[in-house]
Structures are given as structure tokens and as C-alpha cells.
Amino acid sequence: MRIKTTREKRILYFKTTLRWIIYYLIIFSSFIVMTSGSWKKPVLLVPVALCIAINNDIMASAYTGAFCGLLIDVACGRLVGYNAVLLTVFCVASTLIFELYLRRKFVNFIVIAAAAAFLQCWLDYKFFYEIWGFADVERIFRNTTLKVWGYTVISSVFIYILFKIINNWLMPKEHLTIEEVIRTNQGA
Amino acid sequence: MGEFLKSTRFKVLLAFLAFLVGIMIYSVTKGGYSLSGVSFINTITKPFRYISNSISMKIEKNADSINNADAYYEENQELKKQIGELNKKLTNYDDLVAEVEELRKLVVIKEEHPDNIFSQPAEVMGYIANDPFKGFTIDRGYADDIEPYSPVITPEGIVGIVIDVSQHSSTVRTLLSPDLSIAAICSSTNTDFGIIEGTVITAENGMTKLTHLDKNHQIKKGDLMITSGSSGLFPKDHAIGTVTKTGIEANGLSAYAEIEPCADISRLRSVFVITDFDGKNDSTKEDTDEDKNNS
Numbered sequence: 105m106r107i108k109t110t111r112e113k114r115i116l117y118f119k120t121t122l123r124w125i126i127y128y129l130i131i132f133s134s135f136i137v138m139t140s141g142s143w144k145k146p147v148l149l150v151p152v153a154l155c156i157a158i159n160n161d162i163m164a165s166a167y168t169g170a171f172c173g174l175l176i177d178v179a180c181g182r183l184v185g186y187n188a189v190l191l192t193v194f195c196v197a198s199t200l201i202f203e204l205y206l207r208r209k210f211v212n213f214i215v216i217a218a219a220a221a222f223l224q225c226w227l228d229y230k231f232f233y234e235i236w237g238f239a240d241v242e243r244i245f246r247n248t249t250l251k252v253w254g255y256t257v258i259s260s261v262f263i264y265i266l267f268k269i270i271n272n273w274l275m276p277k278e279h280l281t282i283e284e285v286i287r288t289n290q291g292a
Numbered sequence: 293m294g295e296f297l298k299s300t301r302f303k304v305l306l307a308f309l310a311f312l313v314g315i316m317i318y319s320v321t322k323g324g325y326s327l328s329g330v331s332f333i334n335t336i337t338k339p340f341r342y343i344s345n346s347i348s349m350k351i352e353k354n355a356d357s358i359n360n361a362d363a364y365y366e367e368n369q370e371l372k373k374q375i376g377e378l379n380k381k382l383t384n385y386d387d388l389v390a391e392v393e394e395l396r397k398l399v400v401i402k403e404e405h406p407d408n409i410f411s412q413p414a415e416v417m418g419y420i421a422n423d424p425f426k427g428f429t430i431d432r433g434y435a436d437d438i439e440p441y442s443p444v445i446t447p448e449g450i451v452g453i454v455i456d457v458s459q460h461s462s463t464v465r466t467l468l469s470p471d472l473s474i475a476a477i478c479s480s481t482n483t484d485f486g487i488i489e490g491t492v493i494t495a496e497n498g499m500t501k502l503t504h505l506d507k508n509h510q511i512k513k514g515d516l517m518i519t520s521g522s523s524g525l526f527p528k529d530h531a532i533g534t535v536t537k538t539g540i541e542a543n544g545l546s547a548y549a550e551i552e553p554c555a556d557i558s559r560l561r562s563v564f565v566i567t568d569f570d571g572k573n574d575s576t577k578e579d580t581d582e583d584k585n586n587s
Contacts, residue, residue: 138421139417139418139419139421140418141418141419142419142426142428142558142559144422145421145422147421147422179420179421180420180421180422180423181420181421181423181427181429181456181463233424236470236471238470238491238492239470239491239492239493240491240492240493241492243492243493243496244424244492247424247496248422248424252422
């Protein structure tokens with residue numbers, strides 16, 4: 105890698121700051137969407153947290169997961185910290201999976217997001233409805249849990265595209281392109 | 293000069309002037325109607341005048357804008373300010389109207405239930421995401437004397453109970469939830485009573501269920517169920533809902549009725565919290581006393 109100039113460092117710093125501001129604006133908007141209206145809505149914060157996690161280091165993804173989880177707890181009226189724990193685990197696991205085994209491809213993300221969203225929805229159903237033994241509780245799973253999961257998977261597609269655009273624009277490149285290598289060699 | 297005055301050109305000029313004066317006098321006698329020649333000229337020149345007029349107007353407008361830009365800017369700012377003030381007044385007026393309307397409703401409930409102490413009107417901040425029982429959050433908390441398990445009502449009837457209180461917000465569990473049980477009595481028969489408790493199936497249609505009803509009940513469709521006040525959680529004689537259907541439970545031991553809540557729980561905008569009432573926590577106190585005696 106070539107050594108970055110002071111100007112490049114400043115640009116990198118500016119872009120990183122701007123990227124995180126945009127990330128948190130998206131998180132905030134997702135929370136607002138989740139708390140508005142009385143109809144069934146996707147748990148937007150799950151794919152948002154995962155999108156951030158797969159493109160950042162473990163600590164950043166863990167903090168983001170925790171923050172998004174807390175917001176889900178508030179939006180869904182759950183025990184504060186429950187979803188925070190869940191999403192922190194999901195985000196760290198996703199970061200590791202994408203670092204070690206998977207490439208950052210659309211299909212891989214959708215599979216991981218669908219699995220994480222299903223786990224979140226299923227555990228929510230288990231702990232907040234089924235465990236209390238309400239009559240006909242399986243109807244909640246069919247009519248609410250599965251629908252919410254489906255909406256979340258569909259929303260993941262749009263969230264992935266949104267983050268792809270942001271990252272293409274503001275994410276520092278990990279590797280030099282061939283053109284950059286040639287240019288760097290010619291410069292040397 | 294003398295030569296010019298004597299010349300033919302001067303005489304022609306005088307004649308022309310006289311002709312024009314003649315035309316002028318003639319046109320005065322026409323009483324407001326233009327001469328035929330003038331009309332002809334107007335007709336011929338009409339399209340050109342339109343074009344030229346529009347061009348000149350635009351130029352004038354631009355020139356005027358440039359010349360008086362400062363004056364217009366100031367006038368514009370002044371007008372914007374005035375619009376802002378008027379909008380603010382209008383918003384305040386709308387808020388006042390809404391508040392008066394809310395307070396009017398509160399007065400009606402207060403007259404019906406003089407022992408009840410109500411909170412200020414509480415706005416519904418939002419429904420709990422994906423909750424099948426339509427739980428919601430309100431913008432009043434313990435700073436407004438709201439305590440856990442305070443009943444929540446609208447002018448139409450009981451809505452639910454506060455389950456979680458923070459300083460400036462509270463979470464409400466609705467009567468669609470199986471976790472909330474309300475002792476109810478039929479207002480028309482005054483003898484048929486039971487427990488109103490939500491179920492998963494009835495909640496899907498925004499309804500709740502009256503259980504533990506005697507098989508020989510007199511309840512019929514359309515009857516109003518009200519709070520009996522025996523539990524100490526809810527004050528007496530508040531409307532809960534109307535009966536839409538009755539039947540016998542699967543075990544055959546008791547009857548049930550489906551209840552449509554008086555308030556539309558999925559479309560709530562504002563509610564009231566009853567912070568105190570006669571008989572509050574009586575049942576709970578009795579239970580506690582019994583526990584103490586037993587121990």
C-alpha cells in the first residue's frame with residue numbers, strides 16, 4: 105500500500121465521519137418508521153445493523169448491534185436489553201462469518217439477514233407469547249411473526265442497496281485497483 | 293420664414309392640421325365609439341402589439357426587479373414574517389380547539405364519575421411495533437402522577453391499564469390482551485357478570501371476550517358491559533364494550549360473550565389516565581391483609 109498524504113488522510117477522516125453520521129441517520133429513520141402507525145411493519149433495525157456489521161470491524165458492529173437492539177426494545181415494548189443482547193451477538197457473528205468464510209455478496213447478505221431476522225422473530229414469539237401459554241397462540245406465529253419476518257426479508261433488499269451506495273461512495277478502499285498499482289509503480 | 297409662410301407646403305400643413313382637428317371634433321361627437329379607421333388600425337396591429345407589449349412588460353419587470361430589488365426583498369421578508377405569525381396563530385388556535393374539545397369530554401366523564409381523579413389528556417405517542425394486542429405508549433409518566441396499574445380510558449370507555457411508567461411516558465396494555473382481566477357486569481340486566489379478558493383470536497378482530505358467565509345468563513346482543521369495580525383495579529360503572537355474540541364454552545360449564553370495545557383501540561389519538569378513585573386497590577389491600585394474617 106502506498107503511504108497516504110495528509111490530504112488523503114483528511115478526506116478519509118471526513119468520509120468516515122460522514123459515513124457514520126449517515127448510518128445513524130438511517131438507524132434513527134428506521135426507528136421512527138417502526139414506531140409509527142398500528143399496522144404490521146418489518147423490523148428494519150435488524151438488516152440495518154447487519155449491513156453496518158458486515159462492513160466494519162467487530163467492535164463497531166457490536167456497539168451498533170447493541171444500539172439497534174435497544175431501539176428495537178423501545179419500539180416493540182420489550183424488556184430493555186433483550187434485543188440489544190440478541191443483535192450484538194448477531195452482528196458480531198455476521199462480521200466474523202463475512203471476514204472468514206463469505207464474500208460480501210448480495211445473496212450471502214440476504215441469507216444471513218433472513219436467518220438473523222427469523223431467529224429474532226422466533227425468539228420474540230417464544231419468549232413473549234408462547235411461553236405464557238395463551239390459547240391459540242400459534243396464530244400469532246402464523247399471522248404476525250411470519251408476516252413480520254417476510255416484510256423484514258423484503259426490506260433487507262432495499263436496505264442492502266442503500267448501504268451499498270453509501271459504502272461505494274464513502275467507504276475507504278481496502279485494496280488498490282490495478283490502475284492504482286500501475287500508477288503507483290510508475291510514480292516510484 | 294416669410295417664404296415658408298407663403299409656400300404651398302405651409303398651406304398643405306395647415307390643411308392637414310385642420311383635417312386632424314376636424315377628425316378630433318368628429319370623434320368627440322361619436323360618444324365613446326372609435327372611428328372606423330382607428331378600429332381597422334387596431335385590428336391590424338393587434339398581434340404585433342401583443343408581442344411587443346409582452347416583451348416590453350418582461351423587460352420592464354426585470355428592470356423593475358433590478359431597480360427595486362432591495363425594496364422587494366424587504367417587502368418579501370416582511371410578508372414571510374407575517375405569514376409565519378399567522379400560521380403560528382392558526383396552529384395555536386387549532387391546538388386550543390383540540391384542547392377545549394378534550395377538556396369538554398373530560399368534564400362529561402368527570403360529571404358521571406365525581407370520585408375519579410383524572411390526569412391531563414395524554415397523547416398516544418405510538419403503538420408497540422407488531423403487538424397483536426395493540427399496546428401503546430402515551431406521553432404522560434410519573435411526573436404527571438401516573439402510577440403502574442392506573443386505568444386508561446377514553447370518553448367512549450375503558451381502554452386498558454398502565455403497565456410501565458417512566459418520567460414522561462407510559463406503556464399501556466389494552467383490554468385486547470389476555471394478560472388483562474376486568475371484572476364486568478351487564479348494565480341492562482345488572483345481574484350477569486363475568487371476567488373480560490382478551491384472547492388471541494378475538495384480538496385479531498379488535499374484540500375481547502367475556503368469560504366465566506353463568507350458563508343461564510340474560511345477556512343479549514347489543515348489551516353494554518360496564519366495570520363492576522370489585523377488583524380495585526378499575527373504578528365502577530365505566531363502559532367497556534357491547535356484546536356482539538354469546539355462546540357456551542367448549543367445556544360446557546359456563547357461557548361466554550364476544551365484546552366489541554366501546555373505544556376503537558387501533559385508532560386512539562388521546563386518552564385519560566385515572567390516577568385515583570374510590571375503592572382503588574381495595575381488593576389488593578384485602579389480599580395483602582389476608583396474607584399477613586395467614587403468615
